[in-house]
């Protein structure tokens with residue numbers, strides 16, 4: 041049987057269909073869209089080609105093009121307060137509330153035994169190392185009030201039991217079960233202003 045599409049198009053469909061959330065049908069739809077708009081296809085491929093330059097900040101784990109991200113390099117961000125977040129999306133939403141002036145620590149996940157995510161998969165040793173090294177006063181848990189977020193918060197609280205740091209978390213305003221990355225800046229502003237002291 042003759043292939044309906046030429047090889048470059050089939051290759052694009054194959055590559056797109058490997059992306060999360062895209063089955064072969066949507067991949068085909070996207071590829072057909074792009075093949076008829078060569079300028080868009082070039083723009084997209086140029087943007088994607090730059091992605092491998094993005095790496096994790098060696099201090100906080102946020103995405104960055106350099107060794108250190110903008111927050112970790114910023115002379116006016118307080119290094120003695122660290123806000124722990126699940127992922128860069130949550131960081132970006134907390135930052136957009138415009139209240140927090142400390143540094144961040146990105147876990148890249150939450151404890152979730154079901155998905156095989158244990159403490160060793162999260163960037164917790166790096167957090168402890170920062171606390172020891174930088175004279176951290178406060179660890180603010182900016183985690184979602186979901187089951188996985190609560191389990192992770194409890195784990196970190198236990199981990200920090202013998203460390204001379206205050207542990208706080210985002211307080212009222214965040215509805216139970218809501219993910220930080222979907223919260224609106226105003227809600228987060230309230231949650232940041234009235235954080236709850238855990239330890």
Ligand SMILES: [Zn+2]
Nearest residue numbers: 097100109112
């Ligand atoms: Zn950083």
